[in-house]
Amino acid sequence: MVSTALNNRLCVSNLAxxxxxxxxxxxxxxxxxxxxxxxxQGENGSGKTTLLRTLCGLSMPAVxxxxxxxxxIKTLAEDYFGQVLYIGHLAxxxxxxxxxxxxxxxxxxxxxxVNRLQVIAALDSLGVARCADLPTRVLSQGQRRRxxxxxxxxxxxxxxxxxxxxxxxxxxxxxxxxxxxxxxxxKYVKIGGIVVFTSHQKPSFDVKFMQNLxxxxx
Numbered sequence: 226m227v228s229t230a231l232n233n234r235l236c237v238s239n240l241a242x243x244x245x246x247x248x249x250x251x252x253x254x255x256x257x258x259x260x261x262x263x264x265x266q267g268e269n270g271s272g273k274t275t276l277l278r279t280l281c282g283l284s285m286p287a288v289x290x291x292x293x294x295x296x297x298i299k300t301l302a303e304d305y306f307g308q309v310l311y312i313g314h315l316a317x318x319x320x321x322x323x324x325x326x327x328x329x330x331x332x333x334x335x336x337x338x339v340n341r342l343q344v345i346a347a348l349d350s351l352g353v354a355r356c357a358d359l360p361t362r363v364l365s366q367g368q369r370r371r372x373x374x375x376x377x378x379x380x381x382x383x384x385x386x387x388x389x390x391x392x393x394x395x396x397x398x399x400x401x402x403x404x405x406x407x408x409x410x411x412k413y414v415k416i417g418g419i420v421v422f423t424s425h426q427k428p429s430f431d432v433k434f435m436q437n438l439x440x441x442x443x
Contacts, residue, residue, distance in 0.1 A: 231416075235291070236290075237254055238289055242286050249272030259387065259417040259419060260417055260434065262420045263419075263438065264437045276440070281390055310335070312390075312391050318372060323361065325341055325358065328379070331373075348372065353368050370398060377409060381409070388418070389422075
């Protein structure tokens with residue numbers, strides 16, 4: 226059962242995005258409420274990452290609006306950014322920082338402070354606690370992905386962080402870790418979170434939580 230205590234809404238209206246002279250998508254409209262998972266699909270180059278960055282406020286649309294609880298995200302600015310956790314396809318991991326330092330740095334950028342023990346507990350949940358103090362340049366792609374995903378274990382209270390936007394979160398993960406991540410995402414959504422994600426892999430989320438979008442050539 227999904228918690229009804231939260232009533233957040235992300236609303237996209239008549240969105241269009243252009244790269245160079247190419248229209249990635251246009252006339253795109255949808256609404257997401259608390260307790261929903263939004264699966265964005267499409268071929269490479271269809272605009273999935275651009276859409277996610279637009280929802281975060283990191284890219285500007287050519288046309289259209291993105292509203293959070295009926296207010297434009299440009300107007301909300303820092304108030305909105307502080308409520309969003311975005312993990313991009315490249316994960317944002319800095320090679321010369323340790324796993325702990327990377328997580329603390331990434332969360333600090335959104336105004337959150339976590340101590341070392343909290344970070345190690347999150348890394349342990351993902352099976353990479355032994356990597357806590359290693360520079361991430363020596364880690365495998367799967368380990369680096371898990372380090373980045375540890376943020377989801379540290380910002381999983383939808384009263385504080387109600388929106389997760391995840392670009393290819395399952396990349397470089399094994400089957401067991403994919404299942405663990407899916408379970409964590411569902412747990413977060415059941416208590417009122419909203420998740421927007423892209424993936425080339427078909428997820429196994431409960432269909433009652435799911436909304437889908439297929440991006441194609443405009």
